[in-house]
Amino acid sequence: MTTIYHNPRCSKSRQTLQLLEENNLQPEIRLYLQDTPSIDEIKTLLAQLDITPLELMRTKEAAYKELGLNKDSTDEERLQAMHKTPALIERPIVIHNDKAKIGRPPEDVLTLFK
Structure with a gap:
């Protein structure tokens, strides 16, 4: 099973989905801005990506500053923010076989299928 956390308004997300389809991969599309991931789902994503909450965040989004987030914010504050405001989650994310x-x-996502 392959899933893409997709934002159709994002060019990188559209390019990634197209690349998957060109490689005969038909991912489940999760429109994560409407189908907000739970905190547990975000934690699972972090483990699958092997990154920190800060590395998953779009820190240049206006919401990042509006929510009072900064380099000193805790991981818990970041998780709560990504859950409440999913636009803060970096995109696109492709999940395949628990990675x-x-x-x-x-093109980075193709390494999941080797």
Whole structure:
């Protein structure tokens, strides 16, 4: 099973989905801005990606500052923020066989299938 955390308005997300389809992969598409991941799902993503909450965050989004987040914020504060404001989650994310990759650049996700 392959899943993509997808935002159709994001060019990298669209490119990643297209790349998967060109490689005969038909991922389940999760529109994570509407289908907000739970905190436990975000923790699972972090484990699959092997990164920290800060590394998963889009720190240049206006919401990052609006929510009072900064380099001194705790991981718990970051998890809560990503749950409440999923636009803060880096995109796209492709999950395959309990591993995940962020599609930046889109070609990075292909390493999941080797």
